[in-house]
Amino acid sequence: MDHFPIFLRVEGRRIVLSGGGDAALAKLRLLLKTTAHITVFARGAAPEIQAWAEEGKLRLVERGMAPGDALCAALFYAADEDDAEDARTSAIARADGALVNVVDNLEDSQFITPAIVDRDPVTVAIGTEGAAPVLARAIKADLEERLPAALGPLARIGKTFRKAADALPFGRARRDFWRDYYFGAGPKTIRNGEVAVQEALDTLLADHLDRKARPGHVHFVGAGPGDPDLLTMKARRALDEADVVIHDRLISQPILELARREAIMIDAGKEGFGPSMSQTEINALIVHHARSGAQVVRLKSGDATVFGRLDEEIDAVSAERISWDIVPGITSASAAVAAIGQSLTKRERNSSVRFLTGHDMKGFADHDWAALARPGEVAAIYMGKKSARFIQGRLMMHGADRHTPVTVVENASRPEERILATTLDALPAALAAAEMTGPALTFYGLAPRDAAQARPDIDFPVPHAKEAF
Known part of the structure; x- marks a missing residue:
């Protein structure tokens, strides 16, 4: 992020602009929505600018800028539509201490003006670091359609009521009140006028003052494989309302950023064969925050019910009589098999699929290897990278075909996703050569669709189109 978004208070402050043509007009139409004191320096300014000056909306100085003209200005816009003049005026403004924007010149600008959706006092700013203004305008157009025109009046009325609402306890009680206003009572009554609102x-405040504090609650939420677009709507709502988020190590940063900014974020990462927060400590954290009245989200990678040690955490909160619910997520196997264009089950190939873990609390996990070694079997193996040689040995010991296809999907659904297509006999060496460091899921008995179709008579390693090494 090269440009940090802020909202700058310009009420009563100076904004200076140099230029009198189309570029100046475009900026001034936006700047005139503010309560700043605007000064324009231009020879032969456009008729609209002259009209605004006559109406007292801005001050027009019909000459070029000179040193000292931008003193005490909060912002300066160089809109001369001439590179040499823009460079001259922006140098003056910098010397005078103003922040400078050179229209259509990102490199020489100290700030940029975003696309804005105006529902005063609600303002939505959209920026693309200057890289895609057309995209910013498209997002603006979409938001203009979505945000009701009544949003502004509701916000203005709500602003006058903030001191009265301070009678509610700080935190969740106030958030619940304002949520009920903006998404319930307010929109229902605005059509009847401000008095009705x-x-x-x-009435709403009196009702909330009489309410008892909401008890603590725990949402066990599946965060999916990492792509925030694969997060369920219910999971997003839980994150938006959470006071505390206790998350696993593998949760992607884009998903963590969906949580409320004020929420307490706790990394309870566990790593196989590595340093970990103990399950007892995690249980105690969940209970502690829920007993304090917090809405807790226990955020687990993939689906919380698949190799997530969910039962131990449910037992811990249930023992304390704390309410809880489960929000399912897309498990990594579903995302990974989609990445290779395959189905977990297929008629005349396999009527069942096994979900296995490569290791458990005691080390490498043991399974029914004889059943898995039969032709046509398919298994999705979680946490299988470090146990690859163990899995290979057990399967081949029980008669598995050495050419059985094996596919490893690293960082399924994420931008850095990689796919390794190999066979059972080559699995450990292929993994070592690939140097995978991210979370990976191993499919035993499945090859990527393009590799499988290349030689339907035999499965062998073929580089996949998405392979990144």
């Missing part, structure tokens, strides 16, 4: 606010 004020009356609704009084």
Whole structure:
């Protein structure tokens, strides 16, 4: 992020602009929505600018800028549409201490003006670091359609009521009140006028003051394989309302950023054969925060019910009589098999699929290797990288075909996803050569679709189109 987004207070402050043509007009149409004191320096300014000056909306100085003209200005816009003049005026403004924007010149600008959706006092700013202004405008157009025109009046009325709402306890109680106002009482009554909205606010506040504090609750949420677009709507709502988020090591940063900014974020990462927070410590954390009245999200990679030690955590909160619910997620096997264009089951190939873990609390996990070694069997193996040689040995010991296809999908669904197509006999060596460091899921008995179709008579390692090494 090269440009940090902020909202700058310009009420009563100077904004200076140099230029009188189309570029200046475009900026001024936006700047005139503010309560700043605007000064324009231009020879032969456009008629619209002259009209705004006559109406007292801005001050027009019909000459070029000179040193000192931008003193005490918060912002300066160079909109002369001439590179040499823009360079001259922006140098003056910098010397005078103003932040400088050179129109259509990202490199020489100290700040950029985002695309704006205006529902005053609600303002949505959209920036693309200057890289894709067309995209910013498209997002703006979409938001303009989605955000009701009544949003502005509701916010203005709500602003006058903030001191009265301070009678509610800080935190969740106030958030619940304002949520009920903006998504319930407010929109229902705004059509009847501001007086009706004020009356609704009084009634709503009295109701919330009489309410008992909401007890703590735990949401066990499946975060999916990593792509935030694969997060369920229910999971997003839970994150939006969470006071505390206790998350696994493998949760992707884009998903963590969906949590409320004020939420307490706790990394309870566990790593196979590596340093970990103990399960007892995690249980104690969940219970502690829920007993304090917090809405807790226990965020688990993939689906919380698949190799997530969910039962131990449910037992811990149930023992303390804390309420809980489970929000399912897309398990990594579903995302990984989609990445290779295959199905977990297929008629005349396999009528069942096994979900296995490569290791458990005691080390490498043992399974029914004889059954798995039969032709046509398919298994999705979680946490199987470090146990690859063990799995290979057990399967081949029980008669598995050495040419059985094996596919390893690293970082399924994420931008850094990689796919390794190999065979059972080559699995450990292929993994070592690939140097995979991210979370990976291993498919025993499945090759990527393009590799499988290349030689339907035999399965062998063929580089996949998405392979990144």
